[in-house]
Amino acid sequence: MSDDGVPVPGNGYRKGPVLLRRGQVPTTTTDQRLLAGPSKDTDWLHGDPWRVMRIQSEFVEGFGALAEIGKAVSVFGSARTSPDHPDYALAVAVGRGLVEAGYAVITGGGPGIMAGANQGASQAGGLSVGLGIELPFEQGFNPWVDLAVNFRYFFARKTMFVKYAEGFIVLPGGFGTFDELFEALTLVQTHKVTEFPVVLVGSEYWQGLLDWLRQACIQRGMISPADLDLITLVDDPDEAVAHVVERGAQLRAAEEAAVREAAAAEAQAAAETGTRGTVRGPRTPSGA
Numbered sequence: 001m002s003d004d005g006v007p008v009p010g011n012g013y014r015k016g017p018v019l020l021r022r023g024q025v026p027t028t029t030t031d032q033r034l035l036a037g038p039s040k041d042t043d044w045l046h047g048d049p050w051r052v053m054r055i056q057s058e059f060v061e062g063f064g065a066l067a068e069i070g071k072a073v074s075v076f077g078s079a080r081t082s083p084d085h086p087d088y089a090l091a092v093a094v095g096r097g098l099v100e101a102g103y104a105v106i107t108g109g110g111p112g113i114m115a116g117a118n119q120g121a122s123q124a125g126g127l128s129v130g131l132g133i134e135l136p137f138e139q140g141f142n143p144w145v146d147l148a149v150n151f152r153y154f155f156a157r158k159t160m161f162v163k164y165a166e167g168f169i170v171l172p173g174g175f176g177t178f179d180e181l182f183e184a185l186t187l188v189q190t191h192k193v194t195e196f197p198v199v200l201v202g203s204e205y206w207q208g209l210l211d212w213l214r215q216a217c218i219q220r221g222m223i224s225p226a227d228l229d230l231i232t233l234v235d236d237p238d239e240a241v242a243h244v245v246e247r248g249a250q251l252r253a254a255e256e257a258a259v260r261e262a263a264a265a266e267a268q269a270a271a272e273t274g275t276r277g278t279v280r281g282p283r284t285p286s287g288a
């Protein structure tokens with residue numbers, strides 16, 4: 001029990017509405033226990049309440065580091081792509097193109113496609129961000145990351161990819177890439193976030209997935225045909241960037257128009273209610 005209470009001379013010890021007497025009065029204060037030497041019992045370090053504090057601190061640190069990066073796009077793709085693979089060159093071109101279009105580039109900070117996109121961004125003189133993840137095998141950031149934040153928890157890191165990006169560009173990758181792609185699509189599909197552009201780069205790799213989504217998923221009613229419109233497939237890195245810029249602008253304009261319409265409808269409803277109120281609304285107490 002907390003002992004943040006007040007001794008009441010001759011009348012026990014008060015903690016808010018609680019009055020403690022005799023054996024219930026604590027013998028030490030919170031400060032005494034906090035400042036006492038290290039305890040041998042460290043179970044609390046591994047308990048959920050302490051974990052929650054660590055999770056909270058990941059959000060605080062992440063928000064603090066990224067809040068002022070400006071316009072950004074998240075780029076995803078395989079951690080295993082070697083620098084001599086054509087997909088790596090594609091990633092470099094995407095990173096460079098995004099910077100030239102005025103965006104910072106956010107990746108997972110690891111090797112492969114992530115390194116390619118960071119390389120393109122950094123070499124083009126833009127902001128190259130890496131959101132790393134603590135893994136059982138030591139990894140480190142790729143050398144092209146200029147602003148790095150490391151996360152213990154995948155879910156905190158994934159929040160940052162969405163919160164600080166105006167679009168996702170996804171190059172060929174495996175489970176990690178699929179996870180990032182489908183999380184974005186689910187967030188938009190369920191209207192948990194406002195729609196943002198999601199571009200797949202590399203039809204040779206992604207076309208099979210899109211065919212399966214169309215043939216298996218739509219046909220069996222697992223997704224609707226409109227859900228597929230959330231994804232754009234291109235081969236050219238410049239096209240990927242152009243789509244993020246143009247579709248992003250369209251979506252923002254639509255969002256702003258929707259907000260204006262909602263405000264106008266609300267104002268009109270308020271005006272109509274006011275009018276009705278004077279004509280046949282309930283009488284005020286003074287008029288009763």
Ligand SMILES: C/C(=C\CNc1ncnc2c1ncn2[C@@H]1O[C@H](COP(=O)(O)O)[C@@H](O)[C@H]1O)CO
Nearest residue numbers: 076077078079080108110133173174175176177
């Ligand atoms: C497996 C290897 C390295 C792992 N290192 C990673 N570092 C940072 N981010 C990673 C890493 N692995 C996966 N990710 C995230 O998932 C996506 C790539 O996953 P995939 O399964 O390789 O497609 C990527 O976008 C990251 O955000 C090998 O050296």
